[in-house]
Amino acid sequence: MFNYLKNSRQKQFIFLFTIFLILYFFIPKNENNYLWRLPPLLKDLPLMFNVLLDNLMFNWFTIPVWDPDWQMYEDKTLFRIITRSISNLVLFFIIFIREVFLGGFQTVNSILGDSITDANTWISIPALPWTAVVIGAIIIGYKLEGIRLALLAGIGFFYVSVFGQWEPSMQTLSLVLFTAPVCFIIGLSLGVWGYLSKRVEAALQPILNVAQTMPHFSYLVPIVVLFGVGDHAGSIATIIFATPPMVRLTILGLKKISPEVIESGLMSGCNRFQLLFKVLIPTARRDILIGVNQVIMQCLAMTTIAAFIGAKGLGFNLKVALNSLKIGKAAEIGICVVIIAVVLDKLSLAWANKQKDYFANLNFYQRNRLSIFFILLTVCCSVVAFIASYFFPEGFNYLYLIPFNKGLTVSPILDAFVDWIWNTFFYYLNSFNIFLLTNVLGPMKQAYLNMPVISTFVLFMGAGYIIGGLRSCLIVGSLILFIALSEYWDRTLITLYMATFAVGVSAISGIIVGSLCSQNDFASKSILSICDFFQTFPSFIYLIPVILLFGITDTSVMIAAIVYASVPATRYTVEGLRSVPSSLHDAGSMSGVSKLQRWRLIDLPLALPHIMLGINQTVIFALMMIVLGALIGTEDLGQLIMGSLSRPNGAGIGFTLGIFISFICLAVDNLIRTWADERKKLLGIE
Amino acid sequence: MNDSLSINQKPVIKCESVYKIFGTNANKLLENASGPISAEEFQKAGCIIGVNDASFEIHKGEMLVVMGLSGSGKSTLLRCISRLTDPTSGKIFIDGEDLLEMNSKQLIELRRNKMGMVFQSFALLPHKTVLENIAFPLIIKGLATEESIKKAMEMVELVGLKGRENYFPRELSGGQQQRVGIARSLAVEPDIWFLDEPFSALDPLIRKEMQDEFLRLQSSLHKTIMFVTHDFDEALRLADRIAIMKDGIIEQLDTPDNIVLNPATEYVKKFTEDVPREKVLKIESIMDKYDQSLAGNNTVSKDAIIETVAESILESKENLTVIDVNNENKPIGILQPKKVITVLFGK
């Protein structure tokens, strides 16, 4: 028996699955049976987390602080003072950037005190007219790449303005413009530090892993406790969320530098400082700039979600529109988010790929032509806008800012379209919906809920053992054990069922589409740019069209998750298949295989390790979307995380559940990565 | 170079039983060692040997070529002498100063002024143009940008890259990139020049061209050079002296013709077996003692490589007089043409 299993993984897995099934059917359902459900020993964990936060904020490390209003010393906790100061600092910058775009006098106030501005109402930062911002976008686009990018950026901002979304868009943009540089600086510094010190890297690695797999929401609650509600809290959540990829890419880029380049720097007589800033960072430039691009995109995604903790901007309007089921309005705002995402993405990529021309012999005017041009045009626009303000009767100056209710709108048309779809296809959509819910999703959910805890462990740990030996087995086991000992195991199972379904469908469709498209160059390129395009939108946006079609059900969430999670599966499939060396194709053709045989026998096995890494991403994406789906009402972990947002003691719950999701991702990640690495080594591909 | 001249001077580089051992037990291994440590001892201690008891001197203007198969410790030796890694034990002197005693400030000064290094993989900075790469050590040193660029431009011309100074490394061929590497290492006008397999990544034809170029440069620059290669022919072509390394040990360090004529170990002998002698040996090594009565009218320099003068020697029927061009053409020996035939065609 043992020998029979020893050499075939396939047989091992069949054996494992048989045991799983036996346990599944023979363990009785009984709450007191530990094989059925483990006791919730870690039930108090969220509570402890809350107590910890509470003590940090209100009890520990108090120092006396002079209160000028009461003319006395007051005891305040150090931690609270720190978070308050950070909040104030963050808020100052955000408001300042915002006032550049939208005007105001809060910043002036905070420096001069409000008595002066009360007396002189004219003291305020004048807003940049939207026309000037559009021109600025065009000029930056032109300077970075050329006329095409200029047009894209210009039209994008023009659209945003004309459709009356200027104010929230600039609010969102100001959040991004503040958070992205902060993420960049923190991420770069941590990355460099991690590169220089093995110990720091070892400490950073698990934190990065958890941070990148935690759903957005679970960050929000603890941050509300620590920093309160508002733009600053949103920014801090954004910074925490968007920094990890920067750290990771910085370390990656620095590690790729060949030792000879470093030695050449040393032999040129660099000291440590010069080596870092003149050799290491510039040589790793490409990866670092990709990091910048990711930071910007993550910031945008997170600032929309930060609406839930009071950050102003498009996300907030989107949330309001979705809550009141104004689908047309939501779609319109969603398009604005997409436009800003695409424009920022393209601009930052163009910046990353731009080569400096050090030797062009230019005079001052030639070098700064575009900046001068911009300043002149801004002055012109402001003057025109100022003069025009006398001609607009109702007190709105359309050349400064088009208010949200005065812009163009297509939402009535969109709403009518949605109504039409509902009226025409309601029967089909609904019957599909009901079919899916009653015949597929419902039974599947029941099946998952009927799974004894022991069989789950056998399945995961067994897979870990087969793939990665004792080490993987124990890692995976302890990750799940942590969840199983909480009181949220059933919810986790619901999450798992949704994830399994979404991942299954995404993986299959991604692999099929990817395989078809990789057959020729043009299709490969097209599908990769489509993937790029889809990956630029914040995940939030995916929910809009599905709600439009399916209303608020599990099906909607499922479909959003499937679409969102198919992107990495497709991308990695195309990349994996395209990287199969053509000599192998030729060898295959010479042995007379058909196209389908070639795919099955040559391409797929060779590309599989890479494809599996894509599936790994698919799992993370699907889980993120499912948790986000709680926004529109599902009953998995996500909903609890959402719910914890509004509960006074929700921080612990939200955070713990976030960690659970992260642990699921990490368990899957461990299995897939171990397998893929070993497989790659076996196939001799790196 | 001329041995009799340099022998009295202080050596530019001097190594005294330098060891470099990788592994945690390195120091224990060295505690009671004298002379090279054997392979078994390393295995027992779980260490990897880089350099095993290297002692030698390099004099001003001399080119020492370090030759050995890959993994024999050539790069490690070079890295010790440039102190890119610290030797496990031993002493190294640069111009009489103890290299291993220097603090990082002195080391940086030394590298900024006295040392230049060329790398096998070129190691150019990808984000800088040819000109900027060459000017890099100058700017690091603190020279004004204008001055650095001017100096770098001279270097561009020296290595024959004029017209390509604004290219980026990735736009150049391998040979051109290595020219940039050479120009960069020469920009600060170092006295000591390290080259670690500079031509190994190049195609054979380009390699030959670069070797010629390198000899041309050296004939006008007279640097003190440590040149690493795994190609024995390259070593013979370039070297004043050759050090042959195996497993971290310098098996033999001698002039090319001595290595070919008197290989010290079996290992060295294997290398020399297939070497065409006429390409290595100088007239000096096959001449007979000077005897006025036998000497002919035609003369030949004692330092000439046999191959280069073989044709004219074979044309002359009588014996030739071997002269020392460095010493007022003093006759020092006679050469029988049939000796040349023996070298060329075997016994």
Ligand SMILES: Nc1ncnc2c1ncn2[C@@H]1O[C@H](COP(=O)(O)OP(=O)(O)O)[C@@H](O)[C@H]1O
């Ligand atoms: N940093 C290092 N750590 C451990 N072993 C090393 C290290 N650098 C070189 N070695 C080992 O030292 C030996 C000599 O390497 P090297 O000097 O690079 O050889 P060469 O340049 O002659 O090809 C090799 O066996 C190599 O594996």
Ligand SMILES: [Mg+2]
């Ligand atoms: Mg080497």
